[in-house]
Amino acid sequence: MPVGARLPATRVLAADLGVSRGVVVEAYQRLMEEGQVAGRGRAGTVVVAAPIPAPARSPDTGPRPPSAGVGRGATGAATRTADPADLFPSAPGPDIFDALRTAPARIDLTPGVPDLAAFPRAAWLRAERAVLGRLAAPDLGYGDPCGTPILRRAVAGWLARNRGIGADPAEVIITNGVSQALGLLAQALAAGGVTALGVEDPGSLGVRQHLDNWRLETVPIPVDAAGLRVDELAARNLPAVMLTPAHQFPTGVVLDGARRRQLASWARAGGLVIEDDYDAEHRYDRPPVPALRATLPEQVCYAGSVSKLLAPALRIGWLLVPRRYRDAVVAAKRNADLGNAVLPQLVLAELITSGALERHLRLLRRRHVQRRDAMIAALGRHLPGATVHGAAAGLHLTVTLAGEVTDTELAAAALARGVKVQPLSWHCRRPYPPGLVLGYAANTPSLIAEGIELLATG
The missing domain is CATH 3.40.640.10 (Type I PLP-dependent aspartate aminotransferase-like (Major domain))
Structure with missing residues (x-):
């Protein structure tokens, strides 16, 4: 919306979206705290700043994620590649997580990532104001x-x-x-x-x-x-x-x-x-x-x-x-x-x-249970032969796979389809069944279900 534009009244927008008015009030409050909008009394809530769009980057000239570190030139600089297979070597180098973190993926099921969208921005800003005030x-x-x-x-x-x-x-x-x-x-x-x-x-x-x-x-x-x-x-x-x-x-x-x-x-x-x-x-x-x-x-x-x-x-x-x-x-x-x-x-x-922080943790627990259950259900539908481990806690599930499967190849194929996961073999030094480590905390149930379906099509 352009600077100066008036936002709908909270009751009107809540009715249009079919959500609680409290949700809209909280959203408007966050926008105010971030300096994007301001209350103008009877004039309503108006846009006072617009986000700066990120510069477009050509796929041919933009930076690409580094490879697993196995290919190095005479100068010792790491070679770079966009091939998903190069991101999943059987023996990953010390920069592998940097490389994987920057690799683009529409659905990121990387383990260990919390629900960053749930970060309590309003509570953090209130706490920051209280701290600075004293x-x-x-x-x-x-x-x-x-x-x-x-x-x-x-x-x-x-x-x-x-x-x-x-x-x-x-x-x-x-x-x-x-x-x-x-x-x-x-x-x-x-x-x-x-x-x-x-x-x-x-x-x-x-x-x-x-x-x-x-x-x-x-x-x-x-x-x-x-x-x-x-x-x-x-x-x-x-x-x-x-x-x-x-x-x-x-x-x-x-x-x-x-x-x-x-x-x-x-x-x-x-x-x-x-x-x-x-x-x-x-x-x-x-x-x-x-x-x-x-x-x-x-x-x-x-x-x-x-x-x-x-x-x-x-x-x-x-x-x-x-x-x-x-x-x-x-x-x-x-x-x-x-x-x-x-x-x-x-x-x-x-x-x-x-x-x-206690209130935030209670919110996360409720949300994580829904997302965990969505992932278990999707695995049951699309990967019925997989064995699920670690469902009672945490932010991830581990699945082990039967048959002749190379989990690094499966992870590379998933990334090619826009789904980012980690192969279990990376975390094993002794012989262990192949598998995947799948994070569920940072995605909605619908995206989780779609990601598992895409994963299973390989």
Whole structure:
């Protein structure tokens, strides 16, 4: 609409669209907060700014996603290609997720992506205004590298309510997501002489690549229907292990009671556990299991973030470590960036303490259940031979496929039809059935159903 145009009255537009008036009021409020429209009293709501259209880009000259990193010229620069097959090698390189992220797709079923359209913009803006209204000038200076005290208190409360962890706010270290938390831990472990640790298999390729980058040898430990095989971990005589016990990535299994007791015994005998609390809040069919850190504070390093709750772009996470590692981790954080940006920390603290984040989580759970059910139904219709794993929680499903199937080829064929998925084999180092990892949180049920149908036509 052009600048100066008048928007319909909220009651009129609600009637035209067949939606609640509250939906239209909220939409208008967001447009006002973003500076797109303004209220003019009896003159109604008018457009005061128009979005700037993105410049058109020629498909022949625009940038293309990088390949998997296998083709390099004499200068060492990565070659670039638009062929979907080149994005799904059997042995992906370190830039594979950058390449896949920029590859165009009409329906993106990439795992680990939350519903970004549901980001609570209005609540965030209200919290930001509240923070700025009471912010003192000294608060804009350099702060504690461990994070602002108000966010550390808010996170400690959040963990106590949602994960059963009793932590003093002084123990909380605010990080730039779980990724930085792992980097800080890797530096602290290396300083203590740890050069290898166990990781889940199947387990996250991205996490493995990140730990490899910090020169930590990652030793695969099998995962079965009960979670990590603790007996195999003990047999390897490793000093540390990293796992996702609440909702294992990518299989979705929960570390069961017997395995938790085995792991606790292993840790008390001198082992260190790194707990990535992946997707823990997103549990639908029963309450979340408590975090390992809740009962083993001196044997568990605990990492979490808001990347799956709000948005990865915020880059806000937290880390709890045993006392013997704290000084080394804090020093690594200080040397990395002097601490996270202060304003987003204060806004997030306001969201947590006001209850807005809890309300947002309840909204997401209802929405995710509908989308998960839509994906399971579509898989039943179009891929009846597939076995579905991990439906009780999280933002993704994993399916394993019978017969002679190469999942990288299937993923490439799906991308050629406009559907983006991840092959399960990327996350496996030992022999494992072929399969796909499918995210459902970021798409509507109708798009999910269409994406699975397109996937099955290959």
